[in-house]
Ligand SMILES: Nc1ncnc2c1ncn2[C@@H]1O[C@H](COP(=O)(O)OP(=O)(O)OP(=O)(O)O)[C@@H](O)[C@H]1O
């Protein structure tokens with residue numbers, strides 16, 4: 001097992017955003033994490049990546065208790081995450097943004113640059129390395145956010161709506177990119193409202209509702225479950241393609 005979350009909760013005042021969530025992730029998996037707006041998916045990612053301290057519960061990564069570890073310690077150990085609102089440095093170039101991630105494993109500037117350029121090629125931003133991040137459109141930003149995390153050399157990548165807001169063509173390219181990243185040996189958890197992404201990429205789907213897991217299993221089985229249709233997909237799959 002690569003990561004396990006046991007009985008993880010996060011409360012904000014009287015709101016239980018995450019309410020006793022359990023999840024076990026094996027190395028090499030692609031897991032889809034779905035659920036309605038406000039279900040606690042991003043907050044759960046925050047807990048898994050050290051961006052917030054869970055109120056209760058325990059998180060173990062690669063045999064180590066990381067419940068109280070900082071985001072930097074998580075990155076060091078190999079847990080990388082993208083943010084729903086991209087955390088790019090707008091005034092830095094595309095290359096410099098990715099070098100920020102690359103410095104984690106390549107302290108020397110030359111090696112960091114080399115590695116960042118390789119990552120930019122992988123994500124298809126090689127020809128835009130000298131542009132300011134702010135000048136990228138939505139698909140470029142999404143790729144840059146993925147590249148920044150990828151450059152830190154994660155074993156586990158948590159993607160929080162990293163494929164949202166793309167045209168159908170861009171979406172297919174982004175799906176291909178995620179497959180490519182998976183093929184390099186990275187384990188992935190993907191939060192996405194676009195069911196097509198989940199059905200195409202995930203071998204296992206976890207459904208969150210009101211802070212905890214209400215269903216999990218193979219995508220085709222999960223989407224037929226009454227509780228999942230009730231809480232998320234809706235009658236006639238009204239949210240099949242996109243939910244905002
Ligand atoms: N820092 C915070 N302070 C107070 N409440 C918060 C905070 N962060 C999240 N919440 C609340 O916790 C609940 C879960 O939010 P979260 O962002 O984790 O949901 P989500 O499943 O990611 O939703 P979405 O699909 O819209 O991104 C929501 O009710 C949200 O308003």
Ligand SMILES: [Mg+2]
Pocket residue numbers: 041042043084160
């Ligand atoms: Mg969210």
